[in-house]
Amino acid sequence: MHKPLLDVLKGGHAASPPIWMMRQAGRYLPEYRATREQAGSFLNLCFNPELAAEVTLQPLRRFGFDGAILFSDILVLPHALGQTVAFEAGEGPRLDPLVDASGLSRLAASLDEAIVGKVYEAVARIHEQLPAGTTFIGFCGAPWTVATYMVAGKGGDDQVAARLFAYRDPQGFARLIDIIVEASITYLLGQIRAGVDAVQIFDTWAGVLPADEFRRWCVEPIGRIVAGVKAAAPGIPVIVFPKGAGLRLKAVVEGTGADAVGLDWTADAGFVAQSIQPNVAVQGNVDPIALLAGGEALDRAVDATLEAFGRGRLIFNLGHGILPPTPIAHVERMVARVRNWKA
Ligand code: CP3
Numbered sequence: 001m002h003k004p005l006l007d008v009l010k011g012g013h014a015a016s017p018p019i020w021m022m023r024q025a026g027r028y029l030p031e032y033r034a035t036r037e038q039a040g041s042f043l044n045l046c047f048n049p050e051l052a053a054e055v056t057l058q059p060l061r062r063f064g065f066d067g068a069i070l071f072s073d074i075l076v077l078p079h080a081l082g083q084t085v086a087f088e089a090g091e092g093p094r095l096d097p098l099v100d101a102s103g104l105s106r107l108a109a110s111l112d113e114a115i116v117g118k119v120y121e122a123v124a125r126i127h128e129q130l131p132a133g134t135t136f137i138g139f140c141g142a143p144w145t146v147a148t149y150m151v152a153g154k155g156g157d158d159q160v161a162a163r164l165f166a167y168r169d170p171q172g173f174a175r176l177i178d179i180i181v182e183a184s185i186t187y188l189l190g191q192i193r194a195g196v197d198a199v200q201i202f203d204t205w206a207g208v209l210p211a212d213e214f215r216r217w218c219v220e221p222i223g224r225i226v227a228g229v230k231a232a233a234p235g236i237p238v239i240v241f242p243k244g245a246g247l248r249l250k251a252v253v254e255g256t257g258a259d260a261v262g263l264d265w266t267a268d269a270g271f272v273a274q275s276i277q278p279n280v281a282v283q284g285n286v287d288p289i290a291l292l293a294g295g296e297a298l299d300r301a302v303d304a305t306l307e308a309f310g311r312g313r314l315i316f317n318l319g320h321g322i323l324p325p326t327p328i329a330h331v332e333r334m335v336a337r338v339r340n341w342k343a
Contacts, residue, residue: 005066005135006197008281008313009237009259017306017314018135019338020067021331022241022262023321024059028328031058042087043079046072047115052122057129062328063335067135067315068126070191072119074141074202077183078150080115082108097153100165101172104179111183119187120194127195137239138196140187142203143180143221150176159208166217173217181221185228192233200239200262201225204320206252207244214248219255226257239283243320249276265290265301265319269308281313286334288318294330302337311343 005018026032035055039045046052056071075093079085083106084096098104123138130136140146144162151165152158166173188199206218226238241262242252249261253276263272263284272282290301305316316338322331 001132003066003133003135003197005315006237008315009135009198009239011281011313013313015343016339016341017310017316018066019316019335020065020069020137021059021318021322022069024063024065024069025055025071026322027324028322028326028331029058029062031055042073043085046076047118049118049121049125052119053125053129056122056126060131060134063331065134065335067137068130069137069200070119070123070126070139070196072122072139074139074146075149076115076119077111077140077146077180077187080111080187081179081183082106082112083150092155093149095149095153097161098150098176099161101169101175104172104175107179111186116187116190120190123191123194123196136195136197137200138188138191138198139200139202140184140225142201142206142218142240142242143177143184143225144209144217145203145205146180146184147173147176147217148205150180159205163208163213166213177217177221181224181228184225185232188225188229189232192229192236196236198237198239198259199229200241201258203240203242203245205244206242206248207246211248214245215251215255218242218245219251222252222258223256230257239315241283247271253280260313260315262317263319267319269304273308273312277309277312277314281315282309283315283317285317285319288320288323288326291318291330291334292323292326294327294333298330298334299337302334306338306341310341 004014039051052071075085086094148159148162152161237259239260240258243264260281265287286301290298
């Protein structure tokens, strides 16, 4: 059966753009909150294939999205490399921090199969139950973004710790990045073997680096992941989301070999339409705060994305994840407006 989102990733064009949302399985949905309660904790939910499949499918039932994203987290990878990862209620992730290269010896040489095997099992279950026509997206974090959490031990504005490590000991930091690159290739190929149609690499903190560091720690390592995936799984499209990249999106497209790039809501429409979209598909980029606000502000944000990119290869999405307090009616309103739009 024809999959509109996959078609756009492979170079095709849709009259009305395919749509999904980053973090579409999440706390804004009462059915998600109920399943998470049943699982006990966020990581239990990630490693329970039956429940992870259930929460992946929940937003499709409600909104009929064109894409399903595997329910998991980018921090499953450091966990499977032996770093202690926990999610504290209301506080976000906590890891046992790797402040310098001496901590690298604590990491395992390969991914723990008992852990990633649960993720692959969830993928296989979702693949079986997926509505025809829905594109199934697997994912990992980009090496730079994953490293910021591994080094700081937490999220927030603490990419300082990773930047400091990288300036003080670039060779040691490069070893950490190399470990993440190799593990990410293995991890994405495992997801592909289990049944995903495409993969997305999330570089949430790409926007904080100076030019040289951006090339070295964001573009080049992502390029190696894309090449590794393409070598073993030709024909599987790769979406790269370098949040905050701005004009450096061009360097991302040229340096990584991505089939599509994710845009955050600050992306310059003229620049992207002229210099990016002719070469790759774009995905985005409604401000999640406009979705939270709803009403005419939301309509204007939806129209701005459609008018700027809808006549080219566009996968309609948010510019980052949906926020937990977002009303479901606002998502319904956005989906209806996108479905009714014609190029
Ligand atoms: O629906 C989906 O998009 C698929 C699942 C998904 C999650 N996290 C589930 C999740 C995906 C693709 C991610 C990616 C992720 N995780 C990123 C990159 C994209 C981004 O959002 O910037 C990052 C940086 C993380 C790390 C992470 N995970 C943080 C900082 C947090 C805490 C913040 C928060 O929202 O609570 C998480 C937890 C997390 N990951 C939740 C979900 C649904 C909330 C957990 C809960 O139910 O309490």
